[in-house]
Amino acid sequence: MTNEFLFTHAELFIDKKLNIVTNLANMSAIIMENISDLNWVGFYLYDGEKLYLGPFQGKAAVTLIDMGKGVCGTSAKKRETIVVGNVHDFPGHIPCDCDSNSEIVVPIVRNNQLFGVLDIDSPLLNRFDDSVKYDLEKLVKFLVDIL
Numbered sequence: 001m002t003n004e005f006l007f008t009h010a011e012l013f014i015d016k017k018l019n020i021v022t023n024l025a026n027m028s029a030i031i032m033e034n035i036s037d038l039n040w041v042g043f044y045l046y047d048g049e050k051l052y053l054g055p056f057q058g059k060a061a062v063t064l065i066d067m068g069k070g071v072c073g074t075s076a077k078k079r080e081t082i083v084v085g086n087v088h089d090f091p092g093h094i095p096c097d098c099d100s101n102s103e104i105v106v107p108i109v110r111n112n113q114l115f116g117v118l119d120i121d122s123p124l125l126n127r128f129d130d131s132v133k134y135d136l137e138k139l140v141k142f143l144v145d146i147l
Contacts, residue, residue, distance in 0.1 A: 006034045010139060016146040025055035027118075027143060032057040035132065037124050039099055043108075044072050045116035051076055054116060061096045070094035072117050075105035079114065083133055085126040097121060104128040106136050110144045 013026040024043050032041045042056020044065055051065040051072055068077040070092055075082045084103045087093045100121035108115040118140055122128070 006030065006135060006139070007142070009034060010142055014143065014146060020147065021055060023143070023146065027139070028055050028057045031118075031120065031136075031139070035120075035135075037122050037127055038120060039123050040097055040119070040121040042119055043116050044076075044119055046076060046114045051116060058121070059097050062094055065094065071103050071105045072119050075107050076114055076117050079107045079109055081106045081133055081137060083128045085128075087121075099123045101125045102127040104133060104136060106133075106140045108140055108144060110147050115144070115147065 009030045010027065013030060014023050028041045028043065032038055040056065040058030040061065042058065042061065043054035044051035045054045050067065053061055053063045065073045067073050071082055071084055071087070071090060072094070082105050084090045084093075087095070087100055087103050100123060102122045102125055104120050106118040108117060118136065120128070120136070
């Protein structure tokens with residue numbers, strides 16, 4: 001995967017005129033197709049109290065996450081990207097897929113308001129380095145600009 005290819009796909013399929021569910025569904029598919037060694041990509045959306053499951057690619061997942069719980073809830077509460085090299089070492093990790101070993105969660109914040117998080121799992125330990133983090137944060141910024 002090249003950064004240009006990933007971002008070109010996003011620019012082709014994500015459009016401000018489309019429904020947000022459509023855009024999130026396409027974004028999860030674009031990430032899953034263009035970044036190797038992933039087993040789950042999706043969104044949890046903030047309803048003012050909790051995170052609820054949004055569009056995703058992968059096995060069925062937990063439907064509600066409390067703020068501050070697990071990697072997603074922690075990222076949402078802190079409003080910062082969290083990279084976990086080994087999810088089994090993360091206190092309070094919420095397991096969905098027993099094949100997941102590492103995780104990255106990027107908060108989605110628009111106009112200082114939490115919209116949700118982008119959650120990505122990998123079966124590999126330490127899958128997410130600084131370059132992947134940078135690319136995903138850039139994709140989330142692109143997504144925020146069309147919300």
